[in-house]
Amino acid sequence: MEIRSVRGMNDLFGEELYQWTQVENRIKQIFGSFGYSEIRTPVLEKTEVFSGTVGNETDIVEKQMYQVITDSETYVLRPEGTASFMRSILENKLHTSGQPSRFFYYLPMFRHERPQKGRLRQFHQFGAELINDSSPEADAELITVLDQIYKSFEITEYRVRINSVGCNQCRGDYKETLKNFFRPKLQQLCEQCQKRFERSAMRILDCKRENCRETTKTAPLITSCLCADCKAHHERVKSCLIQAQVKFEEDPYIVRGLDYYTRTAFEFTSELLGAQDALGGGGRYDGLSARFGEAPFPAVGFGLGMERLMIVLKEKQNLPQFNFAPSFFFAPIGEKAFEILYPLSLRLKRQGIWCDISYDKTKGLKWFLKQANRVNANYSLMMGDEELKNGIALLKDMKQGSQEEIPMASLENELLRRVHREP
């Protein structure tokens, strides 16, 4: 077949999707226990939701957005969650109470990047956002929730790096200091960093190229430029993390690839991922609502890549067990048996018990047992003319291999008893 899926966009089904769902459910539970309620936004947004907000000089806005063009409008497929979240919060006035409010989302994101291990063009992100709370405790909470998610999957192979990128005031001063440092060294930087120099000099610190890394080694650090308030905020975030027993390290090179961050910025990385080692990341973005032309209010959040979490779980052989199998497989041999087993299978299904039944009544016992094995049923129940005559059915425990005769009159109760493991 010639027609294939779009490069960097995957199908999910069967065992793999089952495992995803188990993992998703666990994460949703964790969000529940930290008081985060779900929000869903449309996959299409107007371009301006991201262009002036995530930052025009960011890779996402500059070169990674998918456009959807209709006769009269151009839209984009959501490349990240925070700007759509903010658009929705403002539009639905969910911030106006002024009270701290917690949200999470689980949505596909689209970025036109070069696909490689852990980097897709359609990927899935869990995100958490806490609005109307400017306290450093809120920043620490987000980092703690993300840490809790990985801990709950018994992942230990990750590092938590945190930084403060300052507020508008001190970051402005820092950018100037940084530009003064890089100006005489521009030739030593890669082409992209030379382009970044004028408008987003801090992103040079984030460059992975050897030459740029060498040059940035002696660059002035944001930590030395933070104002007193930002410094105090950062210190308090750290002490909260110590209290929460979250292991972290300070990394003044964390600047993040999105423009909206203020003060706290953080990244979780894992060496189990290879080159694309970011498991998740986020930070504070108190100024984002102002980029939508609204009054500023505090907000902090993170995004977690599902594909990358699944890679780590696979690497650790820690994926959830595939447990999608019927309790019973009914094998009616002949029409008469089918007339009895079919309604019984429906009654069980209606009680929430998965009971598979073959609609082919012409096959023999051997074939049915093969099918029961194939679908991994716990029990198979066989009924043919002989059993009908004796008023019984044959129940086989597929795991133990044992077989017993069950009187027809008590069949339903006996099956229920087995599912509910009654004595």
Ligand code: HAM
């Ligand atoms: P981000 O760092 O761009 O942040 O993405 C968050 C996570 O999404 C990454 O750490 C990574 O695990 C995953 N990810 C990113 N790009 C890809 C890709 N192409 N393929 C697979 N996984 C990917 C944000 O998006 C911010 N909105 C996070 C945030 C929320 N900040 C505040 N609130």
